[in-house]
Amino acid sequence: MNPPPASETPYPWRMEDLVSLCARRGIVFPSSEIYGGINGFWDYGPLGVELKNNLKALWWQRVVRERDDVEGIDTAIICHPRTWEASGHVEHFSDPMVDCRACKKRFRADQLEDAGKCSAREGSSEHDFTPARHFNLMLRTSIGASEDAAATAYLRAETCQAIFNDMKRVRETSRQKVPFGIAQIGKAFRNEINPRNFTFRSREFEQAELEFFVHPSEREKWFEHWLDERVAFHRELGFGDDRLRVRPHQPTELAHYAKAAADIEFLFPFGWQEIEGVHDRGDWDLRRHSEYSSKDLAYTDEETKERYLPMVIETSVGVDRTCLALLANGYAEETLAEGDVRTVLRLPPAIAPIKAAVLPLSKKLAEPAHRLERELRRHFNTFYDESGNIGRRYRRQDEVGTPFCVTIDFESETDGKVTIRHRDAMSQDRISIDSVLPWLRERLETGK
Ligand code: ATP
Numbered sequence: 130m131n132p133p134p135a136s137e138t139p140y141p142w143r144m145e146d147l148v149s150l151c152a153r154r155g156i157v158f159p160s161s162e163i164y165g166g167i168n169g170f171w172d173y174g175p176l177g178v179e180l181k182n183n184l185k186a187l188w189w190q191r192v193v194r195e196r197d198d199v200e201g202i203d204t205a206i207i208c209h210p211r212t213w214e215a216s217g218h219v220e221h222f223s224d225p226m227v228d229c230r231a232c233k234k235r236f237r238a239d240q241l242e243d244a245g246k247c248s249a250r251e252g253s254s255e256h257d258f259t260p261a262r263h264f265n266l267m268l269r270t271s272i273g274a275s276e277d278a279a280a281t282a283y284l285r286a287e288t289c290q291a292i293f294n295d296m297k298r299v300r301e302t303s304r305q306k307v308p309f310g311i312a313q314i315g316k317a318f319r320n321e322i323n324p325r326n327f328t329f330r331s332r333e334f335e336q337a338e339l340e341f342f343v344h345p346s347e348r349e350k351w352f353e354h355w356l357d358e359r360v361a362f363h364r365e366l367g368f369g370d371d372r373l374r375v376r377p378h379q380p381t382e383l384a385h386y387a388k389a390a391a392d393i394e395f396l397f398p399f400g401w402q403e404i405e406g407v408h409d410r411g412d413w414d415l416r417r418h419s420e421y422s423s424k425d426l427a428y429t430d431e432e433t434k435e436r437y438l439p440m441v442i443e444t445s446v447g448v449d450r451t452c453l454a455l456l457a458n459g460y461a462e463e464t465l466a467e468g469d470v471r472t473v474l475r476l477p478p479a480i481a482p483i484k485a486a487v488l489p490l491s492k493k494l495a496e497p498a499h500r501l502e503r504e505l506r507r508h509f510n511t512f513y514d515e516s517g518n519i520g521r522r523y524r525r526q527d528e529v530g531t532p533f534c535v536t537i538d539f540e541s542e543t544d545g546k547v548t549i550r551h552r553d554a555m556s557q558d559r560i561s562i563d564s565v566l567p568w569l570r571e572r573l574e575t576g577k
Pocket of ligand 1: 403
């Protein structure tokens, strides 16, 4: 992959336009909006939840269901607090933070290039920073009636630690042998100092993680395998060479226990940023959890009788960041004619919140249109709309990424046919009403 220079942001629209579309059409908007929102928290509306669920379903399909060597789980958000001592989060999961004494704003000390000018200092626009302090990013809560230190628990900062906690039981119950993996999708929480760039850096977000356990002699092979698999997944989402790249970590960036790591980065309107990390975590996690729990998590190879702690190859993708990448990658404002601009969200059909909209040309055609829509909705998410002129109805579907609109007109009653309009080319096909379901299924499955 040949990445374009980092300075280039090939988006001919403004981020505010995408954010405003998302709010206007109920895709994603600030949480608790009626109270003015809460920084770093976002709600997915009716269309957003479909988009996000489609993305998670595709990940689950590729990473779990299509493989014999991966099991899926769904663990509690709150783990035993010792988990986070073992993982190193209690001690080390922090960012350096500075405050401006004048404007009272707080920044990450390693991201001061984004701090801008100070609004409170007269005669100077520079901030007046305090020395950097470390700030632990884990969100705390307390369990039970007392609020003393013994009751402190943490909302998980990543989904993978619970996978390590459960590794032995899952392997035994599913009768897996090394190499094998455990995957889960779920919420993670980080008290980010400076949430920003829409949903990109949030305080509550979802991760889809795989921990793949391998023999120490095979860690490089499996690292390469999973990196390739994950890049192929992002390609399937439609991310081209110009917007997707792999950035291997420099030896100085690696965690002390890691042998190799790479970020999969996407070119957002605000620059190249990580959407997924692929890491060789060695035996760090299992060793630490063995130590802290006093449970032996080693594995015995039944054939060779060799006993060892498996090494872990991890793939960790942000669901919200990938949704944002999908929205940015798909969003376009197309000038069709003088003064006629169409907003279109070119999402892959598998990810589009609505797969097909059924649009009768007149309310008088509601009966056959409803009949068709009821049939289609048993198979995928559909939408019915009989109000307003047809052009406007098409545009409303274009801007939320609906790949197909099915129009029933007065001729449909006599010739038994309907018109299907394609979102991207805006071309139309006339096909028999009985073949709409197989026609759509074929295209939705192949993504064409
Ligand atoms: P960053 O350096 O951007 O903070 P990270 O390296 O700490 O990310 P990981 O701990 O490797 O991230 O988490 C794996 C994935 O989880 C990331 O690639 C990202 O997609 C997602 N993720 C991490 N932090 C956030 C966040 N605050 N908001 C949304 N997604 C996040």
